[in-house]
Amino acid sequence: MAYQKVYEVFARKSRGEPLRHIGNLNAPDDALAQVYAFDTYDEEKWFDMWVVDRSNFHEVFNRNDAGSGN
Amino acid sequence: MPGPETEVTSGPSAIALPGVRDLILVLADSKRLLGMRYAGWILGAPELEAGIACASMAQDEWGHGRLLYALLKEFGDDVDALEHGREAAQYRNVELLDREPAGWPELVAINVFVDGALSVQLDALRESSWAPARLRVAKMLDEERFHAAHGAAWFRRLARGGDSATEALARATDAALPIMLHWFGPDSEREQLLADEGVLDARASKLRARFVDRVSLLLSDVDRDAADVRLDFGAYDEVTRRSSGGGPDPRTIEQVRGDKNRTFLMD
Numbered sequence: 410m411a412y413q414k415v416y417e418v419f420a421r422k423s424r425g426e427p428l429r430h431i432g433n434l435n436a437p438d439d440a441l442a443q444v445y446a447f448d449t450y451d452e453e454k455w456f457d458m459w460v461v462d463r464s465n466f467h468e469v470f471n472r473n474d475a476g477s478g479n
Numbered sequence: 480m481p482g483p484e485t486e487v488t489s490g491p492s493a494i495a496l497p498g499v500r501d502l503i504l505v506l507a508d509s510k511r512l513l514g515m516r517y518a519g520w521i522l523g524a525p526e527l528e529a530g531i532a533c534a535s536m537a538q539d540e541w542g543h544g545r546l547l548y549a550l551l552k553e554f555g556d557d558v559d560a561l562e563h564g565r566e567a568a569q570y571r572n573v574e575l576l577d578r579e580p581a582g583w584p585e586l587v588a589i590n591v592f593v594d595g596a597l598s599v600q601l602d603a604l605r606e607s608s609w610a611p612a613r614l615r616v617a618k619m620l621d622e623e624r625f626h627a628a629h630g631a632a633w634f635r636r637l638a639r640g641g642d643s644a645t646e647a648l649a650r651a652t653d654a655a656l657p658i659m660l661h662w663f664g665p666d667s668e669r670e671q672l673l674a675d676e677g678v679l680d681a682r683a684s685k686l687r688a689r690f691v692d693r694v695s696l697l698l699s700d701v702d703r704d705a706a707d708v709r710l711d712f713g714a715y716d717e718v719t720r721r722s723s724g725g726g727p728d729p730r731t732i733e734q735v736r737g738d739k740n741r742t743f744l745m746d
Contacts, residue, residue: 413526434528435526435527435528436528437636438632438636440628440631440632440635441528441629441632441633441636443628444532444625444628444629444632445528445529445531445532447535447625448528448531448532448534448535448536448625448629449528449531
């Protein structure tokens with residue numbers, strides 16, 4: 410079976426509200442990630458929902474890596 | 480100002496109504512059984528998320544089935560008897576749903592071809608002159624969008640999955656496609672009446688063409704072409720939309736009627 414990726418799922422309750430991270434899922438590609446996100450997370454009445462392949466997240470900084478502790 | 484009670488409604492004529500009733504029962508039985516087939520994969524799907532998708536689709540199909548059975552009250556049907564009291568040969572579900580699919584590629588084929596054909600048929604009722612259907616199909620079709628997306632994504636994934644997955648999917652396609660192409664039926668007087676009276680927005684051959692349009696890209700992924708399937712309506716029954724009698728297998732009948740649960744009804 411195809412290589413699985415982790416997708417992060419975001420949604421918001423109403424137009425104009427910031428996107429909220431609501432969970433993640435495993436899927437082999439964007440198309441199935443969209444379907445799985447709907448089936449898994451549509452329990453609440455969201456205004457819209459988005460999935461992002463986790464590999465498309467690029468870290469800007471991380472205080473721990475810097476070792477400064479703040 | 481005219482209220483709803485004074486509104487002139489021009490539904491289908493009395494001679495068209497038996498055809499409407501037959502169609503709704505075909506759809507109701509097919510959706511009920513389709514829901515069962517999805518439910519069979521809630522546990523055991525290739526990945527957890529696919530199991531969740533099957534649970535969601537099963538729930539949708541049962542909802543649609545229940546709604547469609549309820550519409551049959553309009554024709555004086557005893558819905559309880561229809562849901563719980565019929566023998567196998569009286570079911571009108573798509574033949575491919577008579578028994579459990581052998582494996583996941585077969586379930587994906589059902590997702591694409593059976594669910595897809597039912598949606599094409601429902602879509603033809605969107606503007607129906609028969610108001611009870613017109614008022615309900617939009618919501619059903621809205622829920623079907625994600626069924627289609629699930630079917631298409633999995634079909635492509637298996638088609639590109641390499642030897643054994645691709646072969647299994649091609650075999651499942653060869654079993655499903657001819658059944659669904661026949662399911663729409665021949666152009667006949669009976670179905671012409673439904674199109675003429677605006678119950679459906681097109682006749683059988685046109686609906687079949689819409690179905691072919693819908694699945695043709697996927698078919699090319701497994702080197703198949705709907706045009707290669709020879710249509711023969713010699714054994715086709717317009718009332719049940721089946722070319723073979725029999726109906727669902729005994730295990731399916733027991734489950735779909737809820738025989739076990741009936742034991743606990745004590746009224």
